[in-house]
Structures are given as C-alpha cells and as structure tokens.
Amino acid sequence: MSFIYNGMQILRRGTTNSGTLGGFFTFGGNEIFGISNNHVLANFGFCEVGDFICRAGSDIVVGSLQCWVKLDLSQPNYLDIALFKLAPDVKPYWRMPFSHNSSPGNIRLAEEGESVYMVANNGSIKTGIINQLFTDEDLNVDLNGNNLRFLGLTEVLSTSGIPFSVQGESGSLVFGSNNDLLGILMGSSKNNSSLSYYVPFIHQNLGICAVYPNIRVWNPAKNYS
Known part of the structure; x- marks a missing residue:
C-alpha cells in the first residue's frame, strides 16, 4: 500500500x-x-x-x-x-496547516485582507493575505510555455518573507485560518514574486x-x- x-x-x-x-x-x-x-x-x-x-x-x-x-x-x-x-x-x-484538525473544514469564499496558508512540498507552512478577491482584468500567465489569459483569480500577497508559491507547487490548496478550503493554487506573478494566484472554489457561476x-x-x- x-x-x-x-x-x-x-x-x-x-x-x-x-x-x-x-x-x-x-x-x-x-x-x-x-x-x-x-x-x-x-x-x-x-x-x-x-x-x-x-x-x-x-x-x-x-x-x-x-x-x-x-x-x-x-x-x-x-x-x-x-x-x-x-x-x-x-x-x-x-x-x-493547523495540526489540531486532521481534515479540512468547509469550502468557502475568502475575504480581502484575510490571512491564508499553504502546505508546501516539504511540509512547511507558507503564509499570505488576500490582496484582491477577484482579479477584474486579464492576467497573462505563462503555463508550461503557453501564454493564457485568466480572469476571476484570487491574488495572495506573501507575508512570510519568501514567495507564497514557487515552481512545482501548482495545484496546492489554499486554506483559511480554520483549515477551510478557499481554492487551488495556479502560480505566481512573473513580475512580482511576492504575488501568487489561486482559482477560488466559490465565485458566482465561475468557481x-x-x-x-x-x-x-x-x-x-x-x-x-
């Protein structure tokens, strides 16, 4: 097994x-x-x-x-x-992120300014805050050499002094303070390594x-x- x-x-x-x-x-x-x-x-x-x-x-x-x-x-x-x-x-x-719970809480929508967390590949915990709940302009993202445009992503600003996400961490879940599930990480900004973006679980009819x-x-x- x-x-x-x-x-x-x-x-x-x-x-x-x-x-x-x-x-x-x-x-x-x-x-x-x-x-x-x-x-x-x-x-x-x-x-x-x-x-x-x-x-x-x-x-x-x-x-x-x-x-x-x-x-x-x-x-x-x-x-x-x-x-x-x-x-x-x-x-x-x-x-x-918080070991007192053995499984996630609820799926919910984040709030701007809320603290968020991600479990890195090595088991460490990365922290950030919601900088923008839903991006309202096209965000150009390079994914495996393909340039794609995205709307409605949630922007996270790192608060730990290191990038919230790095290459290889795409697909990680983003958690709230009660282990609630907020979304799934897509990647970081090429122009500002302190900014990362995730796909929210809840966003009108687009989540x-x-x-x-x-x-x-x-x-x-x-x-x-």
Missing part, C-alpha cells in the same frame, strides 16, 4: 513537468479523487481519460486521470483544474463548485468504513 497526501508532487506518466496534489474529494460515493491543475495533469487536453498519475520521481501509480476543465488559448479562462481517481492500493491522508456542484471534501472520519 502507498500513502499519499496533499502537498505531494505528482505528474502524468510520460511527462516531465510535475506539480502538486492539492487534496482529496468525493462526489457522494465511495470513490476518492485527487485534485490538481489542468496544466499539471492534463497538458492542455493532450491526454486521455485513464492516463496514469504517478508520484514525481518514481513509477508509483497513485491514480488515473478522470476529468479536467478545458483551457482556451484564445479566450480568457477562469479555471485551471483536473481530477484523478485514486488507485485502489493507495491510502490518502491530509496534512493541515470550482459551480462546475462540479456535487464535489465534497473527503473526510477520513466520515468516509472510511
């Missing part, structure tokens, strides 16, 4: 650009799904359902690609997400929960029999 956790680096077999396993979700059934970015797992659609997702730096299969939101090279985008189904021989667990209305946070206390 293989143990996997949020903050672990993953990639799609046959590719070299690794990202981060953000966390675990269900759709009301017994199957568990991991979340990351399209540009990490789905390669802008140059992929197939069932492609193996592996732990970075190894051939250990942790799941199979299931679905993703298409990225458009010509129009503004709002989401950069992909989901994979966990392999039956892996056991997931959560690493939380992750709007695209997948039945998505639920996987809670080991409730979902393990």
Whole structure:
C-alpha cells in the first residue's frame, strides 16, 4: 500500500513537468479523487481519460486521470483544474496547516485582507493575505510555455518573507485560518514574486463548485468504513 497526501508532487506518466496534489474529494460515493491543475495533469487536453498519475520521481501509480476543465488559448479562462481517481492500493491522508484538525473544514469564499496558508512540498507552512478577491482584468500567465489569459483569480500577497508559491507547487490548496478550503493554487506573478494566484472554489457561476456542484471534501472520519 502507498500513502499519499496533499502537498505531494505528482505528474502524468510520460511527462516531465510535475506539480502538486492539492487534496482529496468525493462526489457522494465511495470513490476518492485527487485534485490538481489542468496544466499539471492534463497538458492542455493532450491526454486521455485513464492516463496514469504517478508520484514525481518514481513509477508509483497513485491514480488515473478522470476529468479536467478545458483551457482556451484564445479566450480568457477562469479555471485551471483536473481530477484523478485514486488507485485502489493507495491510502490518502491530509496534512493541515493547523495540526489540531486532521481534515479540512468547509469550502468557502475568502475575504480581502484575510490571512491564508499553504502546505508546501516539504511540509512547511507558507503564509499570505488576500490582496484582491477577484482579479477584474486579464492576467497573462505563462503555463508550461503557453501564454493564457485568466480572469476571476484570487491574488495572495506573501507575508512570510519568501514567495507564497514557487515552481512545482501548482495545484496546492489554499486554506483559511480554520483549515477551510478557499481554492487551488495556479502560480505566481512573473513580475512580482511576492504575488501568487489561486482559482477560488466559490465565485458566482465561475468557481470550482459551480462546475462540479456535487464535489465534497473527503473526510477520513466520515468516509472510511
């Protein structure tokens, strides 16, 4: 049995650009799904359902690609997400910014000025504040050599003296102070390393929960029999 956790680096077999396993979700059934970015797992659609997702730096299969939101090279985008189904021989667990909770709290909308947290690949905790709740102008983002435009992202200003996110951390989840889930990290600003951007779970009809209305946070206390 293989143990996997949020903050672990993953990639799609046959590719070299690794990202981060953000966390675990269900759709009301017994199957568990991991979340990351399209540009990490789905390669802008140059992929197939069932492609193996592996732990970075190894051939250990942790799941199979299931679905993703298409990225458009010509129009503004709002989401950069992909989901994979966990392999039956892996056991997931959560690493939380605040260890007194073993799993996340609620999915909710952040507030401007709120402190936020991210579990880095090495297990350390990065901190920031919400600088802008929803970007209202096109943000040009370079993803694996492709220039894409995004709207409606949440901007995070680092407060820890180091960048809130670095290369390889795309796909990480962003947490609030009660371990609530706010969104999934997409990347940092090329012009200002203290700024990072995440895709919010809740944003009118454009958030992750709007695209997948039945998505639920996987809670080991409730979902393990």
